[in-house]
Amino acid sequence: MAGESRNWVLMVTAQTPTNIAVIKYWGKRDENLILPINDSISVTLDPNHLCTTTTVAVSPSFKQDRMWLNRKEISLSGGRYQNCLREIRNRACDVEDKKKGIKILKEDWGKLHLHIASYNNFPTAAGLASSAAGFACLVFALAKLMNLKEDQSQLSAIARQGSGSACRSLYGGFVKWIMGKEENGSDSLAVQLTDEKQWDDLVIVIAVVSSRQKETSSTSGMRESVKTSLLLQHRAKEIVPKRILQMEEAIKNCDFTSFAQLTCADSNQFHAVCMDSCPPIFYMNDTSHRIINIAEKWNRSEETPQVAYTFDAGPNAVLIARNRQTAALLIQRLLYYFPPNSDDLNSYVIGDKSILQDAGLTGMKDVEGLPPPPETKDNIPSQKYKGDVSHFICTRPGRGPVLLADESLALLDSENGLPK
């Protein structure tokens, strides 16, 4: 290890997307290595709207590994962080920064400490896959810093050991996590099915649902399901393998009808397995059910799916619209049933606001003037559920991890390696 002084800091900043599974991961066959009981498929969400930014730094002046998440220092002692750090250090290579006159040899990495700062541009632990984006970004950034020679798939197998679904955030577009067969987990990794440009008319609307319930974490929830659900093994062994093939075909052909049917059915089956666990796990609430009913009624009235829905381990709905036109019709329906509590439409629908404009919704007057959706016309005036949705995020499928070269975007100070 060579540098002009012990005070140099070498840094890398990366940005990594979150992802949402359309064929669900639920159940581990190995709790420590995080090996799943079935393959899963996800769509990566546009990092412009939902992403984690992570700066990793190394310096001979650092006394210990430290990490700050959303500006608050957190412990790195957990097994999941330790597994990722160990796996990456084991693969570290020589690094040279000629401009700064820094050279770190492969064997030096074991003696050097790291500072890590991570920031989510969306609420952490609100059921928006923050740990997936977080671990993917940590692994990706450290791999760059330490000059790992592994490809994205091999990195995904490291990220997997931090949070299973994190492995799917190493790619953009549609991604498959192959469960693998090896006991050591070396073949349990992510591969890209198609990049985000292949099927670029999809629009995604996330309904962040207000909830006062304390939720079961997905880690403990899936452990309970594996232990107690009599339906889970049947799902993993008999149903998912076929669905994976069908979903790959649907994605390859940009076949929205098949994609939507598989996505909705698999989300519902995942929640069915949760309910079949003992004690039963309820992630969806009445608002989630209402959103499903709105989507199902609309899809049926159009005879072909306009929107797919999927729910992870929480009440938030992720709605995937066929294209921009249907996304506009979708947001009209959503705002009709779930008008904002306040008059601030601007903070109620965030992300890609152009969908609002397409829908002709530029202010609260437009929202109040929305007619009931035509598919409800024979019914009694439909009830509205003001306040049941916290806000909506409009986004789309997006790209995989990127490095942020602009040092001004780093979360750590380049002089002292502490949070800015």
Added chain:
Amino acid sequence: MAGESRNWVLMVTAQTPTNIAVIKYWGKRDENLILPINDSISVTLDPNHLCTTTTVAVSPSFKQDRMWLNRKEISLSGGRYQNCLREIRNRACDVEDKKKGIKILKEDWGKLHLHIASYNNFPTAAGLASSAAGFACLVFALAKLMNLKEDQSQLSAIARQGSGSACRSLYGGFVKWIMGKEENGSDSLAVQLTDEKQWDDLVIVIAVVSSRQKETSSTSGMRESVKTSLLLQHRAKEIVPKRILQMEEAIKNCDFTSFAQLTCADSNQFHAVCMDSCPPIFYMNDTSHRIINIAEKWNRSEETPQVAYTFDAGPNAVLIARNRQTAALLIQRLLYYFPPNSDDLNSYVIGDKSILQDAGLTGMKDVEGLPPPPETKDNIPSQKYKGDVSHFICTRPGRGPVLLADESLALLDSENGLPK
């Protein structure tokens, strides 16, 4: 057929209980004969609190078959009524009432018309198995009127053709509906496992949950599940047969721990299968989920189940307490979380009110003074859900159908055969 005049009316009045399945019936293999895809087991509820009373009458003066349900005339043209009436008429025998000087020969029944009046002492179609009690009572009363020689099991196979679960209301105590193998359904009938006196310390509390949702009928719901759920066949073929054996064992041994585990697991699995249907069916709502969570938390804190829960095709909870002591503790918990909207405790907890007294709850002051259940003590003050439960019904396992000899209890006038 002989009588002093054409104006005689011959009547029979019967009372039949409702039942709640503890191993669920969900899915038909024959829609017309109502043949199920698995065995089911139920407990019959005390007819003092929930029952149907039906008067059936025959008279040469009646011009057509007519029926009144809860004092309102309804059509008998539906296939289910027609199937029951045909099957019973086919088995009718000679009837003689010497006192009245009436003699009806076997072959006369085809020419005579019937009047039927039925009354539920609980809200119809509130998810409280009114059609089960109703068809059981219709078949039982007609069988008595027409002097059928068939035993209760054989009658249950007729009631089954009116409403599947009706076959289980022909007996008190615990009842098994054997799915049978015959194509004509002749061996798909109910048998009594134990009568209501065998396990007589159970107490049942029904939470009638307020709901504004229009629900999927169980008939169309189970049709959708059979068509679309990939988990249903696995449940019916692989899981239920083992559970039936375990449940029979638990009932035989009055083994509450095993009984409660099986009851809760099977209710949850039935709702899981509903959710796995396409479109998904949600019968439980947030209030149902809260009641489950209250029961599960309490059971876990006691290490052995105090209460079992089960939900049919609606949000109402049927809670089965181990004995009177635990029932008192249960009603305390329920009233703590779900206090009445009004001050009228007397109309909020109906049925066997002695449970309220055991619980020391004689007025609203006592309800307001209820401390949080001890199992919540480490938590932040628990939320209350006033208005989310419409009312509670306290009851117990009960007897099967009975004849009501007292003519003053008949629902039809003995002179003209019309509703009183």
